[in-house]
Amino acid sequence: MPATRPPRTIARHGRLARRRGWTTLVSVVASALAVVLVSGTSVAAIAGAQLATAPHTVQLSKDDQSTAKTADITAIKGGANILLIGSDTRVGQFDSDEDVEGARNDVTILVHVSQDHQQLTAVSFPRDLKVPIPACTNPQTGTTYPAVSSQLINESLGHGGVSCVVDTVENLTGLTIPYAGLITFNGVIEMSNAVGGVDVCVAKPINDSYTGLQLAAGQHTLAGQDALAFLRSRHGVGDGSDLARISSQQVFLSALLRKVTSDGTLSNPVTLYKLAGAALSNMTLSDGLAQTRTLVGLASALRGMNTSNMLFVQYPVIDDPDDPAHVLVSQDAAHALNLALQTDQRTTLGDSSTGRASEEAGTASGTGDSAAPSAPSDTPSAAASSPAAAAPSASATALPSTITGQSAAEETCSVGN
Structure with missing residues (x-):
């Protein structure tokens, strides 16, 4: 049983009138991550073919572009x-019956x-976060915007x-970011179908009239x-906020x-090709990222990484005291x-440490065994059995x-509201 989390103050920014834009394109981010997890040999052949049909490339600022090249x-x-x-653009997407003024990240x-x-x-940076641009x-x-x-x-x-999004995040984090990709939501359906569906745990029923999502507690x-x-649902999970949707x-x-x-996904060439296509055909890549050698390099760097060393975190924020619809950077964290x-x-x-709409499988607030994922197999995964993953862990900073x-190794459940 994990330690009880302290109560959180609920920000009201997630409960305002619904914005009509499709704002859950993070699933296509998973497509990109999945592509770079494959073996270098496979990615060399697949990326070469897919990049030949990639729709667009973009340039970043001169310094970032030089680094990437x-x-x-x-x-x-x-x-x-x-x-x-x-x-959140609708241009060229399968659902274009709603108007969105301009494109937002x-x-x-x-x-x-x-x-x-x-x-x-x-x-993940919350969309309602106020930052210098x-x-x-x-x-x-x-x-030109000042x-x-x-x-x-x-x-x-x-x-x-x-390039402006990259410059904004660089300014916020103090990092140099030489690679970037712009993604659309068409890849969500393609990606999830390519892998035969994703097994998701639900601790409390999700009933979201905005997305039409109705899920009972249990495995889906x-x-x-x-x-x-599921990835779009905000009103149906946690406290109904965008922060809940992130978790x-x-x-x-x-x-x-x-x-x-x-489970052998990466050893199936047909699935692998579909996986790569779902990602790359729905992305606009920076020039440095849109190179076979770069994708092969990423594959090499990540090959064998244990899922316990793949962390998803939300950039730390606090409520904006002057506007309950927005959040500010939590400076110390x-x-x-x-x-x-x-x-x-x-x-x-x-x-x-799970967020506002997720919890570890089998916790007291869940629904017991029906909501918990099946127990992990004793058979090590491809990642866990690799020499890199088997190496002793270096000391880590909390x-x-x-x-x-x-x-990614933690088996968690999404919590309805």
């Missing part, structure tokens, strides 16, 4: 940083791969495209539009990564996380207890 991604001092951005995830290739940290020029309209000291992070894409194999609805999404992403690294990433420290999360998240 000259550096070996497997040997970047201090580790490699990739920014994955989800746009409603999903922003920073992926840090440690220099020793022993840990991956994926940091530097001066940017929109590459499509030519409009620097602002406090604006929602999901406005940065509209200010200056992918989600694919296609059901997977999309629920981490349940899905962790289950997906456990699946693709443990954010400084600790930024410093850990800047210095490439091995990190761990504290006990009972992140502040206010930082929530989980490792």
Whole structure:
């Protein structure tokens, strides 16, 4: 039984009138992560074919672009940083009957791969977080936006495209980010279907009239539009906030990564090709990332990484006292996380660190055995049995207890409201 978490003050920013944009593109982030987890040989053949049909590439700022073109991604001092951005645009997407004024980065995830290739940290930035945004020029309209000291992070894409989002997160974290990908929600259905569905645990029933998602407590194999609805659901999980949705999404992403690294998915060339296609055909990549050698390098760096060393965390925030719809950076906790990433420290999360809409399987607030995933097999996964994963763990720095998240190895359940 995990330690009881202290009660949290519930921010009201998640309960305001519904925004109509599709804002849960993080599932396609999983597609990208799954692609780079495959063996170098497989990715070399598959990425070469898929990149030939990739729709677009974009340039980052000159410094970042130079780094990406000259550096070996497997040997970047201090580790490699990739920014994955989800746009709420409807243009060219399967559901285009709703109008969205401009494109926003409603999903922003920073992926840090440690220099020793022993840990991956994926940091989710809440869309309602107020941050400084530097001066940017929109590459499509030519409009120049002046620097602002406090604006929602999901406005940065509209200010200056992918490069502006990268500059904003660099400014916030103090990191250099030479690689980025912009992703759309069409890949959600394709990705979940390619792997035959993702097994997700639900501790309390989810009933979301906005997405149409109705899930009883227990285990569910989600694919296609059901997977999309699960990842979209905000009103049906936790306290109904975007912060709750982030933790629920981490349940899905962790289950997906456990699946693709443990049950032979990566040894099936047909599945692997579909997996790569679902990711790359729905992404706009920065020039440095849109190279076969870069994807092969990522595959090499992550091959054999244990899922216990793949961490999903939410960037630490506090409620905005002047606006209950928004959140601000939690300065002390954010400084600790930024410093850990800047210095490439091995990190761990504290006990009972799951977020507002997730909990460890079998906890008291859940529904008992019906909601718990099946017990882990004694047979080691492909990742766990690799030499890299079997090596003794280096000493790790504990992140502040206010930082929530989980490792991909943790079996957790999404909690309805």
